[in-house]
Amino acid sequence: MHDFLKRLPKVELHLHIEGSLEPELMFALAERNGVALPYASVEEARAAYDFTDLQSFLDLYYQGMSVLRTAEDFHDLAMDYFRRAHAEGVVHVEMHFDPQAHRVRGIELPVVMEGLSLARRHAERELGLSTALIMAFLRDRDASEAMAVLEEAAPYWEMLDAVGLDSAERGNPPSKFTEVFERAARLGIPRVAHAGEEGPPEYIREALDLLDVCRIDHGVRCLEDPELVARLRDEGVVLTVCPLSNVRLKVVERLEAHPLPQLLEAGLRITLNSDDPAYFGGGMLDNYLACQRAFGWDEATFIQLAGTAIEAAFVSDQRRLALRRRLADSV
Numbered sequence: 050m051h052d053f054l055k056r057l058p059k060v061e062l063h064l065h066i067e068g069s070l071e072p073e074l075m076f077a078l079a080e081r082n083g084v085a086l087p088y089a090s091v092e093e094a095r096a097a098y099d100f101t102d103l104q105s106f107l108d109l110y111y112q113g114m115s116v117l118r119t120a121e122d123f124h125d126l127a128m129d130y131f132r133r134a135h136a137e138g139v140v141h142v143e144m145h146f147d148p149q150a151h152r153v154r155g156i157e158l159p160v161v162m163e164g165l166s167l168a169r170r171h172a173e174r175e176l177g178l179s180t181a182l183i184m185a186f187l188r189d190r191d192a193s194e195a196m197a198v199l200e201e202a203a204p205y206w207e208m209l210d211a212v213g214l215d216s217a218e219r220g221n222p223p224s225k226f227t228e229v230f231e232r233a234a235r236l237g238i239p240r241v242a243h244a245g246e247e248g249p250p251e252y253i254r255e256a257l258d259l260l261d262v263c264r265i266d267h268g269v270r271c272l273e274d275p276e277l278v279a280r281l282r283d284e285g286v287v288l289t290v291c292p293l294s295n296v297r298l299k300v301v302e303r304l305e306a307h308p309l310p311q312l313l314e315a316g317l318r319i320t321l322n323s324d325d326p327a328y329f330g331g332g333m334l335d336n337y338l339a340c341q342r343a344f345g346w347d348e349a350t351f352i353q354l355a356g357t358a359i360e361a362a363f364v365s366d367q368r369r370l371a372l373r374r375r376l377a378d379s380v
């Protein structure tokens with residue numbers, strides 16, 4: 050099964066590129082940029098990744114990215130991840146990035162865009178890995194700031210495959226960002242949002258009704274609301290589920306207790322993703338393998354999951370056909 054899951058062409062729809070920063074690269078960039086870290090060693094950093102909830106993770110996540118200062122840093126960050134992903138059979142990556150988390154530390158959007166854009170071109174050329182870019186707004190900051198970032202991104206609108214919504218969910222409902230997402234819609238930019246990770250099912254409804262999203266990131270708490278589940282199924286809304294993330298952030302107690310089997314049983318369109326692989330104990334292959342161990346899924350189930358991700362990806366018709374063919378050829 051390991052060989053099959055490694056070979057399976059996997060498409061990742063939910064990844065925070067800043068959350069792919071492994072402690073080794075964090076230390077290398079800290080040295081390159083003269084940034085002090087609160088850890089004495091790579092091992093100490095890893096040992097600190099012991100989270101009680103989403104906020105306890107976000108505190109370390111925002112601290113970790115302090116080493117990212119130049120376009121080269123962002124390029125190296127993304128290429129480091131793309132190489133690892135490619136090595137484990139990932140063929141397409143859609144990455145969220147958090148411009149506000151960089152702007153508050155004096156790193157402006159053009160620096161981030163230059164580094165990530167270069168890495169995307171390198172990944173395509175060197176690895177045959179296609180990528181998409183999702184500019185995320187931090188929901189625990191003001192909507193006016195998100196709007197300002199969207200306007201500031203005008204030179205890059207055509208490079209954005211979508212805008213997203215992440216960071217601390219509780220107390221920050223999607224409705225806070227209705228105007229920002231309406232503006233993105235008028236610009237023709239697709240929309241996704243984190244909802245129903247720690248927040249209630251109502252946030253998933255709001256994301257659909259007010260933000261007009263085409264995918265829900267996480268969404269696992271939908272099961273608390275049978276009517277919502279029926280709607281998600283009828284409308285074919287794709288959920289980007291992150292199994293190891295949910296365990297590490299204590300959304301579920303352990304993977305065996307994760308509602309993934311119920312979500313599939315309910316007829317929902319489910320995908321598997323790594324979220325923040327450097328912090329949550331593994332990348333795409335680790336997530337697939339962990340699900341195999343926890344749920345005993347057969348090959349057909351993984352082919353279905355990988356296929357759903359291909360159908361929901363922000364890719365051209367031509368690329369989607371190529372990905373479908375890769376999937377068919379791999380099994």
Ligand code: HPA
Nearest residue numbers: 065215216217243324325
């Ligand atoms: O898992 C997450 N949830 C919400 N916001 C995030 N930002 C990075 N990772 C996450």
Ligand SMILES: [Zn+2]
Nearest residue numbers: 215243266324
């Ligand atoms: Zn996420």
